[in-house]
Amino acid sequence: MGHLSAPLSCLLSPGIASLLRRHVLKASHHFSAVSRRRGRGRSDLLSRSRASARTDRASSACGSSADSLWSVYNHTKRHTQDAMPSVSSVSVDPDSIFANNEMSLRDTEVYGFDYDYTLAFYSSHLHTLIFDIARDILISKHRYPEGLRAYEYIPDFAVRGLHYDVQKALLMKIDAFHYIQLGTVYRGLHPVPDEEVVAMYDGCHVPLEIMSDFYGKSSHGQSMKQFMDIFSLPEMSLLSCVNDFFMKHNIDYEPVHLHKDVKEAIRDVHVKGIMYRAVEADIGKYICYGEQSHAVLKKLHEHGKKMFLITNSPFDFVDRGMSYIVGRDWRDLFDVVIVQADKPGFFNDRRKPFRRVTDKGALLWDRIHKLEKGQIYKQGNLYEFLRLTGWRGSKVLYFGDHIYSDLADLTLKHGWRTGAIVPELREEIKIMNTEEYVHTVSWMQALTGLIEQMQVRRDAASQAVVGEWIRERQAMR
Numbered sequence: 001m002g003h004l005s006a007p008l009s010c011l012l013s014p015g016i017a018s019l020l021r022r023h024v025l026k027a028s029h030h031f032s033a034v035s036r037r038r039g040r041g042r043s044d045l046l047s048r049s050r051a052s053a054r055t056d057r058a059s060s061a062c063g064s065s066a067d068s069l070w071s072v073y074n075h076t077k078r079h080t081q082d083a084m085p086s087v088s089s090v091s092v093d094p095d096s097i098f099a100n101n102e103m104s105l106r107d108t109e110v111y112g113f114d115y116d117y118t119l120a121f122y123s124s125h126l127h128t129l130i131f132d133i134a135r136d137i138l139i140s141k142h143r144y145p146e147g148l149r150a151y152e153y154i155p156d157f158a159v160r161g162l163h164y165d166v167q168k169a170l171l172m173k174i175d176a177f178h179y180i181q182l183g184t185v186y187r188g189l190h191p192v193p194d195e196e197v198v199a200m201y202d203g204c205h206v207p208l209e210i211m212s213d214f215y216g217k218s219s220h221g222q223s224m225k226q227f228m229d230i231f232s233l234p235e236m237s238l239l240s241c242v243n244d245f246f247m248k249h250n251i252d253y254e255p256v257h258l259h260k261d262v263k264e265a266i267r268d269v270h271v272k273g274i275m276y277r278a279v280e281a282d283i284g285k286y287i288c289y290g291e292q293s294h295a296v297l298k299k300l301h302e303h304g305k306k307m308f309l310i311t312n313s314p315f316d317f318v319d320r321g322m323s324y325i326v327g328r329d330w331r332d333l334f335d336v337v338i339v340q341a342d343k344p345g346f347f348n349d350r351r352k353p354f355r356r357v358t359d360k361g362a363l364l365w366d367r368i369h370k371l372e373k374g375q376i377y378k379q380g381n382l383y384e385f386l387r388l389t390g391w392r393g394s395k396v397l398y399f400g401d402h403i404y405s406d407l408a409d410l411t412l413k414h415g416w417r418t419g420a421i422v423p424e425l426r427e428e429i430k431i432m433n434t435e436e437y438v439h440t441v442s443w444m445q446a447l448t449g450l451i452e453q454m455q456v457r458r459d460a461a462s463q464a465v466v467g468e469w470i471r472e473r474q475a476m477r
């Protein structure tokens with residue numbers, strides 16, 4: 001399901017967007033040059049066609065009309081290939097940082113961080129671990145068939161951003177306009193034919209009222225859950241494997257129960273501390289890029305910046321990871337540390353007060369009047385955080401990996417600057433830097449120009465040719 005990476009298009013950085021724009025501009029420039037020349041060629045062809053029509057009647061006129069389109073097609077294709085930009089001239093550094101707004105880091109006084117997949121980046125071993133533990137919980141606690149143990153985590157099966165139809169047990173990509181992308185719908189581990197999808201959904205559009213918000217809730221009976229968390233990759237894989245097992249063995253099952261059980265099993269892996277204990281026991285196996293996170297934090301500290309951490313993870317787990325990444329004195333770098341914050345509720349719900357936690361995990365009952373360096377706080381909410389620290393607006397830059405809860409709400413509601421950590425972009429950029437990708441995009445743009453120009457021809461032969469071009473473009477997409 002590698003081609004399902006398209007949900008990331010919504011995360012495309014301006015750098016990549018400008019790369020695409022350059023392709024489009026170059027391709028359309030080529031196309032207009034071709035069109036100008038083609039203007040002459042076409043009139044020649046058309047006059048030939050008219051001459052032909054006078055002598056050979058309608059049938060040969062149709063053939064000539066199609067020939068003229070194919071002649072323009074071949075000309076455009078040759079020209080696009082000749083004028084192809086060299087891949088090195090359009091390639092983008094996969095390790096770049098992309099900005100979509102102008103800001104000076106010198107003016108940014110306060111830097112905030114999420115923890116999981118922001119400061120602590122995990123290896124793929126973690127997904128395998130979560131999958132294995134949740135699968136075993138399904139078997140031992142929820143009495144699912146023993147045969148499920150044969151399934152293992154499939155690393156390239158799914159990407160973030162996919163939707164899951166809880167009642168129909170289908171995983172799919174839905175675009176920003178709520179259209180199901182045909183070819184991306186999977187039942188279990190196998191694709192569902194396009195015709196079947198269209199019949200099931202009465203087309204491809206999914207109305208807003210049956211789309212979930214990102215918590216997986218829906219106001220109607222139906223629900224589409226969107227998986228936006230990097231931790232949800234093993235969940236999608238497990239759901240699909242169990243669906244696959246049930247279908248393969250012709251077992252009658254209720255997809256709604258399956259979704260609930262898998263969700264609970266995955267939650268248990270986190271909540272019951274199984275994952276935390278496993279990671280703490282072999283931290284070097286699970287955490288990557290520790291030295292790079294350390295270098296960023298150290299540099300900010302040396303430049304006198306304020307720093308804070310807001311994470312949903314418990315203190316023990318964060319302490320173990322940060323000690324590995326930074327050292328035992330990591331708390332000296334941070335002015336405020338908040339654990340088990342219960343995001344996204346933390347950013348939207350005003351009701352939960354902060355609570356102090358001791359190093360040993362004991363909860364204290366005193367009222368919090370200020371957030372002090374060296375202390376650890378649990379829960380709380382952003383409104384209280386802003387009141388107690390005064391860290392408001394554009395002087396704050398907060399980094400996180402969750403597009404909605406870490407980033408969108410903060411920017412839209414509170415005016416903080418935000419930085420998205422999107423590990424998938426590195427792989428996406430590498431693909432965009434390949435010769436095959438550059439060639440395909442250039443030709444696709446040129447072909448789109450041809451389709452737009454020639455679709456006004458209403459005769460049957462021209463319509464058939466344009467139809468073929470549309471199918472070619474569809475196949476390229």
Ligand SMILES: [Mg+2]
Binds near residue numbers: 400
């Ligand atoms: Mg995170």
